Amino acid sequence: MDTAAKKPFDEMYLQDEAVRSIYAEYAAWLKNVPLHQLESKRQEAELLFRRVGITFNVYGEDAGSERLIPFDVLPRLLSAKEWDRLSEGAIQRVKALNMFLHDIYHEQAIIKAGIVPATILANSQYRPEMFGVDVPKGIYAHVAGIDLVRTGENDFYVLEDNLRTPSGVSYMLENRKMMMRLFPELFRSYPIAPVEHYPQVLLNNLRAVAQAGVPEPTVVLLTPGAYNSAYFEHAFIAQQMGIELVEGQDLFVRNNAVYMRTTEGPKRVDVIYRRIDDDFIDPLSFRPDSMLGVPGLLSVYRNGGVTLANAVGTGVADDKDTYIYVPEMIRFYLGEEPILSNVPTYQLSKEDDFKYVLGHLAELVVKEVQGSGGYGMLVGPAASKQELEDFRRRIIAHPANYIAQPTLALSTCPTLVEKGVAPRHVDLRPFVLSGKSVTLVPGALCRVALREGSLVVNSSQGGGTKDTWILKD
Numbered sequence: 001m002d003t004a005a006k007k008p009f010d011e012m013y014l015q016d017e018a019v020r021s022i023y024a025e026y027a028a029w030l031k032n033v034p035l036h037q038l039e040s041k042r043q044e045a046e047l048l049f050r051r052v053g054i055t056f057n058v059y060g061e062d063a064g065s066e067r068l069i070p071f072d073v074l075p076r077l078l079s080a081k082e083w084d085r086l087s088e089g090a091i092q093r094v095k096a097l098n099m100f101l102h103d104i105y106h107e108q109a110i111i112k113a114g115i116v117p118a119t120i121l122a123n124s125q126y127r128p129e130m131f132g133v134d135v136p137k138g139i140y141a142h143v144a145g146i147d148l149v150r151t152g153e154n155d156f157y158v159l160e161d162n163l164r165t166p167s168g169v170s171y172m173l174e175n176r177k178m179m180m181r182l183f184p185e186l187f188r189s190y191p192i193a194p195v196e197h198y199p200q201v202l203l204n205n206l207r208a209v210a211q212a213g214v215p216e217p218t219v220v221l222l223t224p225g226a227y228n229s230a231y232f233e234h235a236f237i238a239q240q241m242g243i244e245l246v247e248g249q250d251l252f253v254r255n256n257a258v259y260m261r262t263t264e265g266p267k268r269v270d271v272i273y274r275r276i277d278d279d280f281i282d283p284l285s286f287r288p289d290s291m292l293g294v295p296g297l298l299s300v301y302r303n304g305g306v307t308l309a310n311a312v313g314t315g316v317a318d319d320k321d322t323y324i325y326v327p328e329m330i331r332f333y334l335g336e337e338p339i340l341s342n343v344p345t346y347q348l349s350k351e352d353d354f355k356y357v358l359g360h361l362a363e364l365v366v367k368e369v370q371g372s373g374g375y376g377m378l379v380g381p382a383a384s385k386q387e388l389e390d391f392r393r394r395i396i397a398h399p400a401n402y403i404a405q406p407t408l409a410l411s412t413c414p415t416l417v418e419k420g421v422a423p424r425h426v427d428l429r430p431f432v433l434s435g436k437s438v439t440l441v442p443g444a445l446c447r448v449a450l451r452e453g454s455l456v457v458n459s460s461q462g463g464g465t466k467d468t469w470i471l472k473d
Contacts, residue, residue: 001250002040008409008424009152011076022079022471025189030414030421038416041073041182044062048181054174054232069171070464075179076413076426076446079454083193083470086430087440089340092330094432097161098315099333105130105313110332116325123322125164127278129285134260135301135311136209137435142273142309143202144432145169145445148340150411157343157408159427161326163310163318165275168445168459169431170233173198173240176443195443197241198431202273205435209307210270216379217270220244220260222251224276224292234275248276253296256305271307277310278312311418319348320403321369343408349400357404358395361388364404365455366395379455381407410455413466423448427457428468442470 012023019027049068078086103110104126110116120126145166147159176195180187181340203219210217223234225247238245250261251269259266274281280290285298300306316322327338346353346364357364366378378391395402412423430444446466447457457463 008423008425009150009155009411011150011411011413011426012423015216022077026075026077026186029186029189035420038073038246038421045071045073045178045182048178052174054171067081069459070450071175071178072415072448072450072464072466073179073182074414074416074421075467075469076428077469077471079471080193080473083442084200085154085339086148086428087442089156089158089338090144090430090432090440091160091438092334092336092339093146093158093326094141094144094434095438096326096330096333097144097163098138098140098434100329101311101317102135102138103312103333104316105133107429110329113332114334115328116322120316120322123316125278125313125319125468127313127316129302130311130313134304135289136307139209139309139434140314141317141432142205142209142311143169144434145429146432148428148430149343149408150426150428151408152411156340158323158326158340159343160320160323161318162200162429163314164277165310166429166431167230167233167275167396168200168429168431169463170236170463172431172443172445172468174236175465179467190469193442193470194473195441198441198443199237199242201236201439201441202433203241203243204274206271206307208307208435211304211307214270216224218260218268219271219273220251220269221247222237222246222248222272222274222276222281224280224295228275230275237273243273248291248293251294251297253294253300256300256303256331256341258294258297258300258306267300269306271309273309281308281312311404319369320345320367324403341407346404348395348402348404353404354399357402358392361379361392363407364402365407366391366402369401369403377456379407382455410449410457413448415450415464415466417450417452422452424452425455425457426466443469 007424012020014020040251141163143166145162148156150156162178177193206219207217220243223236223245235245246260252259258269260269279287281293282297283290283293284295291316301308309428327342330336330338346357348354348357362380364380410425413426414421415424426446426448428444428446430440433439446468447463449455450464
């Protein structure tokens with residue numbers, strides 16, 4: 001596997017500076033576009049995004065917690081062949097994860113087989129309240145974001161699975177609309193697969209998991225409210241799907257059913273696409289101080305009176321400690337070899353791994369098992385001596401709270417920066433939808449680390465986004 005010591009894979013250029021075939025036409029176009037014109041387009045995009053309110057919370061910045069996610073006007077290109085492999089691998093992974101979730105809330109065969117340790121049942125995201133509950137069609141993760149990184153021509157790795165309330169699809173959709181507006185000539189010269197049907201595919205899948213016998217299921221999107229960092233996305237997706245955006249106070253429980261308050265009186269709700277974490281979804285079952293959820297919702301859900309997407313308890317499957325076992329889950333449940341590989345991962349709860357990581361801390365990326373968004377993470381090669389020592393103490397105090405991975409040399413794509421066009425590291429989050437079937441829309445959220453040399457692409461840590469073009473055959 002490539003690591004940070006090796007020059008990262010450039011997705012546009014070969015080692016001899018020749019352009020890869022997939023980028024040939026694009027490179028010719030780019031060569032004839034003045035930098036000031038690209039910068040003008042970038043400013044136009046920023047103005048338009050600001051008008052529609054696309055913002056994200058960035059914690060710890062003096063300028064305020066809410067800002068625009070930087071948008072790069074240079075797209076990332078993937079061939080149909082590359083996409084086919086990625087989508088097949090992501091679908092395979094999500095199928096296995098859904099089977100794993102059903103299993104650990106029912107027979108627990110994978111634990112009895114000794115493949116996954118019983119300690120997983122002590123994970124804070126495992127919800128005993130879901131044991132024995134049969135969810136519609138056995139689907140727990142209706143929307144999954146699979147984070148992928150590339151290190152070579154055919155080397156794609158899964159960095160992590162996002163199964164709770166994965167975000168970012170609004171940027172996939174809005175980035176595409178923006179690129180079509182800014183550069184219509186490129187869309188006439190490239191066979192780019194469309195992504196705008198994502199909301200309809202999602203809606204169809206959600207309707208497919210409603211209770212049996214409901215001819216026209218009512219679907220709503222449940223948001224924590226306007227102060228949530230992803231509120232723009234919640235409102236955007238609800239509008240695109242043509243469904244109501246609701247908060248907990250808009251819903252109530254009666255006679256084993258959930259109803260929405262409307263100006264015409266109560267209306268029954270069949271499927272809730274929820275963007276609220278488990279802890280806050282029902283104050284009678286989880287956190288009693290939650291003002292965001294719906295009292296009694298879990299009881300109705302357990303009794304089959306409403307469908308929640310994603311299901312309560314999915315978080316145990318996207319924990320970084322669980323991630324290690326996904327390749328074995330694929331073999332156990334599907335009888336197949338994994339199409340996409342994990343990044344090699346050290347479990348610090350194991351003595352040998354613990355010793356190795358402490359001895360090579362400056363070479364590794366260390367992550368909190370239940371961390372997210374780039375927080376609680378150490379990038380060894382970029383850390384100071386003091387940061388390394390501080391993290392060493394944290395690991396020694398609670399080794400089971402951490403995993404470690406090699407510092408991958410993430411692939412780079414041309415990116416518009418202050419000095420012009422330069423390579424910057426990228427990752428990819430395609431969204432896998434499960435319902436009628438398990439599918440992907442041919443597009444993804446592409447995040448880019450805008451700081452030179454940075455490997456941290458998270459929006460919450462100052463990263464930006466790009467449009468991703470999947471080229472049709």
